[in-house]
Amino acid sequence: MxxxxxxxxxxxxxxxxxxxxxxxxxxxxxxxxxxxxxxxxxxxxxxxxxxxxxxxxxxxxxxxxxxxxxxxxxxxxxxxxxxxxxxxxxxxxxxxxxxxxxxxxxxxxxxxxxxxxxxxxxISYPGFPPGELRASPWTGMGEEQPLMIAMDLTIAHSPKDDLQAFLLQWAWERRERVRLCPRVLEILSDSSSETQKALQVVNPDSILELLVSKLCLGETEKTFAFLLSQMKKLRILSFCNMCAHLDTSSSPNFSCSSFQLGAHLGQLQHLQEVRMKEIVFLGGKLPAIFRSLPPLKDLFLSSCNLQEADLRFLSRCPCTRQLKHLWLRNLSMKSFSPELLRALLEQVASTLEILALEKCEITDAQVSAILPALSQCSKLSSFSFYGNHVFMDTLQSLLGLMARLGHLNESIYSPPVESYVPTGNLDPDRFFQVLAGLAQDLRDVVTTPNKIQICPGFCHLCNYFLYYFLGPDGSWVLRDEEFHNHEALAG
Incomplete structure (x- = not known):
């Protein structure tokens, strides 16, 4: 027993x-x-x-x-x-x-x-060492430090769980003595009153990551701007699907708002990553918003109506000089001067490790212009050119250059124009002829399987894509799998 x-x-x-x-x-x-x-x-x-x-x-x-x-x-x-x-x-x-x-x-x-x-x-919490009571910055609290509740927070029409909904209401009813301290704050509500109510119980000094989506700046700008200016430790800022009632380029008030937003962002000296997606009013406003930003490590711009002036500004702005990751996706650049993209890549060439230029309608002339800048990106380990369709000669030049970059581990491209019929559909016979020609060019320079990948299709529903890579014998191998590293490709 x-x-x-x-x-x-x-x-x-x-x-x-x-x-x-x-x-x-x-x-x-x-x-x-x-x-x-x-x-x-x-x-x-x-x-x-x-x-x-x-x-x-x-x-x-x-x-x-x-x-x-x-x-x-x-x-x-x-x-x-x-x-x-x-x-x-x-x-x-x-x-x-x-x-x-x-x-x-x-x-x-x-x-x-x-x-x-x-x-x-x-155990200590940043900014509130054990046993140390400090004068509170919150009006009405006098010398008493409020009770801090550390929790990640999502402000939405329906909070993501009952516990969060209860804590939000509990803190609001005791807002003179309680503060919520999220490391990650998500604002996903387009309700001005709901957002302002929640923001009044948040301690901005605790926030490291902020995601803002569907927020109408015209309604909540004063509260949001005050909160943003207090986020002294903020590292990651994401704006997605933002709206504004003053959404016209002719509105001097909205232009002023852009400058005010830029002024608040300029106070965030720990900011490392900025992500902007589906910001329809961003075109022409990038200099006003980004002018005072500290040097960034990660910049993500997707589905924004950028203008030539915006790209020219990024190629000269101090905030991009130390970029390690640059994502440009779904930005129409076909009418831009070829030299603008080249100037931007020259600005970041010495530090860049990940580069994504996806679905930007990049032309053959623009590719020819950026080849010298790409050759200087000696630290580049990952590159995505997915969604841009150039002619075979241009693609061969690009692949030949990228294959010779010593630190490049993987890169992905769409098939060239010759692979498609006039209706825009991929023609299998033409595509395999293209692959045969590329294999002949790359057989002696590609030493790792995933260094060059040709992607004829991607399924956004399942987050899987089909791609061909060169095998050890110099033939193309088909693989379908989830794409982890280039998050912008599936975004």
Whole structure:
């Protein structure tokens, strides 16, 4: 017979307390700090709501990492925790003796509950060191630091889960004493009132990544601009499907708004990545918005009606001089001067590692113009020219150059114009003739299988594409798989 390890005296004592809530509540003041994390975890997992309420009020550490418990935060259990917080928030005398500063739902301290009270005491949240109370920047809070709830946040018509909806409303009702601290903030609502309400309970200094979609700047601009100017730690900024009531190039007010947005962005000195997709009013406004940006590492522009002046600005702007990743997708450049794209690539040649020029209607003349600049991109490891259809001679020149770049691991191209019939459909016979000609040209210079890939089609529904790459014997090999690295291709 196998012998079971008998429960420890500590475990038996905790189970006895949890089975008698009244006893547990009265014993908390005398409970050794050593047992606090273990007892709280047992109460949380076991759903002992009354004990949880009492333990929150007596919590002896600056941070309560609920997101790192063995099971995900449960709405009913979180409500019990918040009930305990309510009693403290409404009791000034007890609040003055309260050590808890942050309720952390992010889950960034894995295993912390099993490390014991010394580890709990060392947890800190950026900007709010343990035990240090600071004067609050929020009007109406006086010298009291608000309770911070660390959680990623999505502002939408329907919050993505019941817990988030409840916490948003709970924080709004206590906005003088509570702040939500998201590392990632998504604004996906086109409701001005709903967005402004949520923004009033957000601590902007905690935000590292901001995604804004469907927001009408004309309605929420004042609140949004104030919030943006306070995001001093922001690293990633994404604008998608933005709208504006003043969406005309002749409107001096909208031009002024662009300058104001650029001024606020200029204060974000930690910004590293900017992504703009489906911003129909961006054309001609890029200099005003980007002028004061710090040097970026990643720039993504997709489905925006850029003008020649915008591309010329990017080729001269200090913010692009250290780019590592440049994504230009679905931007019509066929009427642009060939020298503009060349100047931009010369600007980023020394640092660029990933380059995507996808569905930009790039012409043969433009390809010929950028070949010298591409030859200078010595660090380039990934290149996508998908969705641009040039003639066979031009494609051969481009492939020959890219195949010789030492650090290039993979690149992808669409078939040349000769592969298609006049109706625009791919002709299999013509396509395989093209592949045969390319194989002859590339056999001696392509040493890695994925360095040159010809992609005749892509399925956006399943995120899979068909592509041909040169095998070891110099013949083309067909493969269909999910495309991971060039995210813009499937975007």
């Amino acid at each position: 196998s012998r079971r390890t008998p429960p420890s005296l500590e475990h038996l004592a905790m189970q006895n307390l949890l089975s008698h809530p009244a006893l547990a509540n009265s014993a908390l003041d005398d409970l050794p700090m050593l047992l606090f994390p273990s007892l709280f975890m047992e109460a949380y997992i076991g759903g002992h709501k009354e004990v949880l309420k009492a333990m929150v009020q007596a919590w002896p550490f600056p941070c309560l990492p609920l997101g790192d418990l063995a099971q995900p935060p449960d709405l009913e259990i979180i409500k019990a925790v918040l009930d305990g917080l309510d009693l403290l928030l409404s009791n000034k005398e007890r609040r003055n003796r309260w050590k808890l500063q942050v309720v952390d739902l992010l889950g960034e301290h894995p295993g912390i509950w099993t490390l014991g009270y010394p580890a709990m005491a060392q």
